[in-house]
Amino acid sequence: MGKVPREGVRFRILFVCTGNICRSPLAERLTRSALGPCPALQVTSAGTHARPGLEMDRHAVRTLVRLGGDPEGFGSRLLVPALVAEADLVLTAASRHRAHSVALHLAAATRTFTIAEFGTLARAVPPERVIRHRDPVCRARALVDEARALRGLVRVDEPDIADPYRGSRRAYRAAGRSIAGALDVAFRLLTHPRDA
Template identity: 45%
Template sequence: MRVLFVCSGNICRSPLGAQVLVARLGRDAPGFTVESAGTIAEDGAPMDAAAARQSVRLGGDPSAHGSRYLTEAIAAGADLVLTAERSHRAAVVSLAPRAAKRAFTIKQFSRVLEALEPADLAGVATAEQLVERVARLRGTVPPPADPADDDVDDPYRRSEATHVRVADEIGAALGVVADALRAVR
């Protein structure tokens, strides 16, 4: 299964998400291809130092990261797209309209997973089926009162405290996602 994280510059949120998901998947990580890209990224930039520190804190490994620009092929090739913001999801769907069913913000995917009952996931045996089921049921889960609550703030060039808060939000959401993915492996 190919999981794609998307943010703007691909130097903070999306590589952090990819690295933390790999860490949370643990021994099941080899069953997934986890990557990231950015809607305005320059190819090859290293991860932002503050974001990299948060990745390490949460068990990730930022050493091999090089940013890359989101293309239609990258978006279309993912089985699950997790974006930092709703605007990034819109950019993915604009590039690859068929990805609409597989694209969520990180927090939205986690929120929907948490709201589902075990019976909602009956018969789900693969990660791909999990994504399809969450996509089908996302409309049955009430949205947040403020739609922006499904977005992850951009910490770039902001305080260390902001980086910690953003990393903790991503980490909490991805704990739920990793648990669900591991359960169907």
């Protein structure tokens, strides 16, 4: 999913963490890899306290590559209100990032979840309510609507993904696995063959 003209984008997914060099870029690039080339879907990331233009943390890069993602061309960026306002789905590494994102644009509250929370809710969604749609944008919108409807009805045991920054390689691998595992069902719903 390379750079596409803004007019071609119909659904924007924004991942958020603190510095935009570990968790949110891992999530962004894993999602791009899982969804494949789809100009209608744009996947980006930002950090609540990011210094713009930094590369991914080298341990995060190693973890990403092991999980099948591509770090090429990544540059960190600061989360600003416009990014939240434009996003159709905001997925954050932790609850504090969700609160920060919503504070920047209150109307985004209904479409902002932690990554782990969204993963738990996606697992509770009856698949036919999403995969009946052929268009990937319709599927994405349906998935967000279904997850929103289940919020508060489905228990989320651990909504946050621990920050591996400056931690052990094991901490990075754990964060990567947590992100990939949380998003796995959502990926399958969005890419499931319509006639399978």
